[in-house]
Amino acid sequence: MAEQPDQSRPAQCRTCRNYFVTWDKARPHGCRAFNFKSPRLPCFDVQSASHMLCQNYQAKQANSG
Incomplete structure (x- = not known):
C-alpha cells in the first residue's frame, strides 16, 4: 500500500521509489x-x-542484508 504524502512539507524525491538519477547532464x-x-x-x-504537493x-x- 502506498504511503500517504505528508502535506506539511514537500515530498523528498530522494527517498521516493519513483525518483531516479539520469545520465542527462x-x-x-x-x-x-x-x-x-x-x-x-x-x-x-x-x-x-499543479499547485499541490506530490501525490505519488x-x-x-x-x-535488508
Missing part, C-alpha cells in the same frame, strides 16, 4: 510516476505545475 533528476526528467527535483516541478510519493523499501 541537462536533466539529471527523473520521476517514474510522472514519466519526466528535470534539471531540478521533480517534486518542485509537480508543485509548480512512495517511500523506498529499506535494504
Whole structure:
C-alpha cells in the first residue's frame, strides 16, 4: 500500500521509489510516476505545475542484508 504524502512539507524525491538519477547532464533528476526528467527535483516541478504537493510519493523499501 502506498504511503500517504505528508502535506506539511514537500515530498523528498530522494527517498521516493519513483525518483531516479539520469545520465542527462541537462536533466539529471527523473520521476517514474510522472514519466519526466528535470534539471531540478521533480517534486518542485509537480508543485509548480499543479499547485499541490506530490501525490505519488512512495517511500523506498529499506535494504535488508
